[in-house]
Amino acid sequence: MESTICPWCQTEIVWDEELGAEEQCPYCHNELKGYRTLNIQLGDEEEFEDEADGDEEGADYWEEGDTHLDAIRRVESFVAGGGDLLAYESGVEKVLDGQDEVPECPHCREYMLHAGQQEISGSSFEPVVPKGMQSPLLSGTLKLNVYVCSACFSVSRFLAEEERNTFIRTVSEKA
Structure with a gap:
């Protein structure tokens, strides 16, 4: 019997010799042969905004009306107004560290x-x-x-x- 470890859920999969290896994990149902990596290039904010303006699909994602996305927009507007997101996040961490x-x-x-x-x-x-x-x-x-x-x-x-x-x-x- 042949065994494989699923790259997604880290579960050991023991395959039957007669059936052979399948293309999906029987536990998490993700592809086993198509394990992919997503590369994201970070650049200037202006380049990102230019790309986002031309991308209709990305615009739909941000206009779904999700409350969490609205909150992200509020934090982003704070940053756009000259606020420092890193300072905000480190301040939040400092407060959380002091809480019981x-x-x-x-x-x-x-x-x-x-x-x-x-x-x-x-x-x-x-x-x-x-x-x-x-x-x-x-x-x-x-x-x-x-x-x-x-x-x-x-x-x-x-x-x-x-x-x-x-x-x-x-x-x-x-x-």
Whole structure:
């Protein structure tokens, strides 16, 4: 029996001698004989823009209306306005390195930056008493951690650490 390793999924493929080698990996269904490399030449931004203007197919890709692509355009407009993308990315990395928690953005899966805390008082939060329980799961003043996505700039809020512990104790006692 002959064995091969798929260049795409790194899985060992053992072929039957009677059937012989196939053209597709049975696990990831990628071509085995057509393993290709894509070469991209980097040049001046002006050359890239000139090429992109003449390329109808590339223009369609950027006009699909995807939220993540809109965010990329915002970051690119920052760079076009004289901003330094490398400085932005290194600043994001520095902030992420200092965070205890690094949640992923629910929209684009990039890491989110901890921007601060928000306090919710009893007047803007009305707790609910779940069925089978005698008191609400959350009550009083709550603190939420506020996170901002560095790529698509969406905002997410999560219970602060002390609020999470209180929530866990409350649910455990009521169960």
